[in-house]
Amino acid sequence: MALLSLKNLWVEYGEKVVLERISLDIAEGSFVSIIGPSGAGKSSLLRVVLGQEKPTRGTITLDGAPLPAECGPDRGVVFQRYSVFPHLTVLGNTLLGLEFSASPFTARLFGGARRAAVAEAEAMLESVGLADSRHLYPAQMSGGMQQRLAIAQALIKRPRILLLDEPFGALDPGIRKDMHALITRLWREHGLTIIMVTHDIKEAFSLGTRVLTLDKRRHDPHAPQRYGAAVIYDLELTRKAQQVHADAGADEQAEAIGITIDTVGNN
């Protein structure tokens, strides 16, 4: 049975139809990449799955049961505009998830438990390359550093479903490669289910086990808000998880199957 199942989902903002008739089954342990033109509704789809927004129509079920309206630790998220907590240092931001779950009442850790959590957080910061910056506040960091912090913050919880909205957009190729390795390792080790929005088609194909393309099927030039985007391509990649790093050729693969992204009228 599918872990997550979307049935005839519509998302509308007032008059404007953003997503229409989205029906999807997402299997446990899959790594779904979502691509699509700017303004197509990729982030909106993630927000709905996250429970941050209610779809206008349609249902979502998790493990067969209706998705709880509020979000919880089963779903992790990295937002498109890497939002970390401005009042916490890098270390504080990373620790937060551990503190919440360990102590529901004080939401803080003390003594040995805290030391262990700090060690875990520092290891995570090390792997995103922020170990040296652990005492900085978000306002003192570059865009890419904030993005990495947001990734570390979400990953340390190892949520069942991880929603990533252009998580590597502000990173240089070197660090991006490291992040790919990190996320793949965690995905494999913990059996996560990941839904990732990206603009990098290579990345979509090299990381994902399935690639979805969101775009408008129809377009009314006089009323552009009339039709929403839908899933126009849904590619199950046959590659196994182990082969993920064989990313050469992903680009060609995409081109081979004829993905060209329509850029007109998706706003």
Next chain:
Amino acid sequence: MALLSLKNLWVEYGEKVVLERISLDIAEGSFVSIIGPSGAGKSSLLRVVLGQEKPTRGTITLDGAPLPAECGPDRGVVFQRYSVFPHLTVLGNTLLGLEFSASPFTARLFGGARRAAVAEAEAMLESVGLADSRHLYPAQMSGGMQQRLAIAQALIKRPRILLLDEPFGALDPGIRKDMHALITRLWREHGLTIIMVTHDIKEAFSLGTRVLTLDKRRHDPHAPQRYGAAVIYDLELTRKAQQVHADAGADEQAEAIGITIDTVGNN
């Protein structure tokens, strides 16, 4: 003579040295791409050239004269976190630059002048693909749409020096290609001087006439804040502007000249 000339520039935040000994001459009409690892100081360099921040040491001259401390319409900017004005619609944001320069007292346009400006703004919005969204507020737009708006807002002024901080980071490949064409056209038509930070090496090489790499030359593992980044590669590309669209192979070109970006300890 160089249009912009940086002499022995240092940027420090408290204890932390971010940039050290940057000396650069930037010729009028050049398109300088800056690459470098996350946290190296690329945005800091732009901020200094923009006049938003003062360097700790060193001087900047524009046309041989010291750079005026405050910024003006001679320099345009697209910030890394696409900041547009939240209280203006897409059209309002785009018109703003025209209104400021046309009428220093009311900072508004009326009648025929306004109609002409609106037409110009709508043409610009058309070319960034936001024509349909002209009445939306930034909070109602996707990340990529906000980024395109920021680009449109800066481009409509055709500033002598245009500073772009990862301007295409949140855009899908299709729109990104359109933007490349747009910026190249404006650059050529108006003889702009452009400094662009990007993480896409291909983009850096295909658009730029010169590619700079910022990174740390030295690293003290016990005091990572001690050394700042400097220009470690400065490549004048021999290609002419007309060849810009022949971007195939830019990647290989980068690899051929041995650019590998160090990712450790740049925060």
Next chain:
Amino acid sequence: MRWVTAQPGRGRAILLGALPLVVLAFAYIVAAAARHSDNVADKILPLPGAMAAAMAALIFEADPLSGQYLFWADTLASLTRLGLGLGIATASTLLVGLVVGSLPPVRATLGPLVTAIAVIPPIALLPILFIVFGLGETAKVALIVIGVAPFMIRDVAGHIAALPREQVIKALTLGANSWGVMLRVALPQAMPRLIEALRLSLGPAWVFLISAEAIAADVGLGYRIFLVRRYLAMDVILPYVAWIAILAVVMDFVLSRGSRRLFGWAHGAAH
């Protein structure tokens, strides 16, 4: 539903909001009844019937001397003063707050003065105020202005000063001069905050109005309250206070709605 994300619907919200007010009213009636069972002539907590009777005379019967319906004359006089005072305070906040908030040299010059004026209790200066402005309407309006404007100015100026620096830089690169930045960047973004400050100032404004009317007036809600206070006529005072509260809550509601209407961009949930 979690408490932090639960959004009660409209009808339910009204119901919930009315609940504590109803409880309060009920508690009052119980307390008043208890006091009256001890002393039938109790003046401190009058029963609703007594209040209704006292108010009916003020609302429906013209005063034989002046021919005025006192309640309405009081309301009109007080609202006029309040409107004038708040109007002037808002206008000067817009002017001074904008200049102080957006221009750092002006902020350095006027900031301490505004702070000093804001913290001086105008009540202590009432004698001077009445001497400077006379016993007419001016002094009452002036007390409201002096009482609330410095607070509003500080609030709005602080908000403007805290606007992201990028916005100012961006506007300058778009060809703005300082004036342009104030007019097109600072001013429109200050507007919702101005309304917010005005809403927060309603309470203090009424306090100052009533204080001024307590000292020198011959008509007005505050005048009436202080006039009958000599006789401990709570049967008039309490309905008057409730009326003030209603007027203030209505103003608050109108302002908050107006702000949502006019400055939707500042209220919509961004994501």
Next chain:
Amino acid sequence: MRWVTAQPGRGRAILLGALPLVVLAFAYIVAAAARHSDNVADKILPLPGAMAAAMAALIFEADPLSGQYLFWADTLASLTRLGLGLGIATASTLLVGLVVGSLPPVRATLGPLVTAIAVIPPIALLPILFIVFGLGETAKVALIVIGVAPFMIRDVAGHIAALPREQVIKALTLGANSWGVMLRVALPQAMPRLIEALRLSLGPAWVFLISAEAIAADVGLGYRIFLVRRYLAMDVILPYVAWIAILAVVMDFVLSRGSRRLFGWAHGAAH
């Protein structure tokens, strides 16, 4: 330098800030001298010498009746009341503001009540306050609390409610329950705003303190001002008002510095 980006240095800022205050003082002296040339016994605008003499007696000479140094006794009494009042107001703001700001159902329930209390002028209800709190210190502290807490609660709750929704969602995905969101997300980010609200409340708090001391007291800065008002002793009133302003400005400065110290993240210029 452009006005919107000019940042006067520290020394210059102090100089600029002092300027209008000096001008004001000078204007006062000129006006006072003019009045005294008309009437040597003028009481309205006393000359600095007269104020110094009057104050010297209060500051340095023990009162024969009580054996107290009146000025210091007044200051101590007022500061104690103010401190207690503001302390309680701050504590209750933290509590109520946090709950009202972060939990929408509570906001729906208590919001209208808080608004209603905020807009009711407490001085109008003094008789009831007397019954509930008596006429001692409790009543004075209570008047301050009732006067400023609703405003602070509305301000802080509004700020919390306006925190980006992403932050709440993020915290929930990190395993927080509602309480965790309040404790680790809303509370720390409300702190700088709380201090800001406290700073803005200093003016109103002094107003309520002085009103309370004017009503019934035997010591305190407001008591003295209202007592000597009976014979228009402006030579005492003006220095007292100036002293209140100094005390308030110092508190304001300490709070603003403290906030920068403790919550640097909220004040650093982000880019």
Next chain:
Amino acid sequence: SGSEEDASAPRTDFNIGWSIYAGWMPWPYAQQAGIVKKWEDKYGVKIKFVQVNDYIESVNQYTAGKLDGVTVANMDALTIPAAGGKDTSAIILGDYSNGNDAVLLKGADGVAGIKGRQVYLAELSVSHYLLARALETSGMKLTDVKTVNTSDADIAAAFASPDVTAAVAWNPQVTTMKGVAGTKAVFTSADIPGEILDLMVVDTAVLKANPNLGKALAGIWYETMSLMARQDAEGAAARAAMAKLAGTTPEEFEGQLATTFLYADPKAALMAMASPDLVTTMTRVRDFSFAQGLFGQGARSADAVGMEFPGGTTLGDKAAITLRFDPTYMQLAADGKL
């Protein structure tokens, strides 16, 4: 108002302040009943009666020059304008308090019961003076009680609180306060008749330049007095209108009038002003005031403020006479020459 200009220049527009008190209600009533208009026309002046809700503020405003005249008690005329160097003439002796001011105790029958209590009163006002006189008659001193300054507007409400067991106040508050269970007026101004006087005072310089103001005021006052004193329907209607103006009922207002000795007849007022008792009273008042520091920091003795009485008698500093009991206009009224 125009009073800020040269006070010694003749003019036609005047502002007279009044506040709510049984003995002063004839003034606003006269305005409403058209009596003022009549006398204005007769003497070619315009008089605006300005209500100041807060009594002290009305006197302060007069002292500051914003009002040309004000209704005031003898003690306050001395300690506020006169001590402030404002040359002031008391031209109408309206009444004396004959029970309108009272010391109220809960659960005690005599003044002796006050010892050691906290007494709530408007400090430095006539209430304070009354308290001093009450204590004096029972052989106590002011230090035998603790005074708590209470604004006159709030004293009625304050007295309703069980905390408060002793207070001094004036009417209409006293009437309200007597309604509190267990309260007794242990000492009233009726025990010291003629010591708490209610006056109409005007700026001496203004009066000198505009004697018509004095004449018009006297005319208004005595015409209103004669109407008010009538024990018929018209008199009752006038008194009822005054009650309404004071915010109270005719019954309560009649009660207050009963404890006010109105000098309805100008001859009686003249006699009272010329009597040596007035000098005695004012001596007492000024000694009390000086002891309380009401003459300000600069005053070195009780003689600091000079007063002048009918017939040229003076009290205090002859070189600095600032309070004059001027019988000229009451005399004109008595002689029927208005």
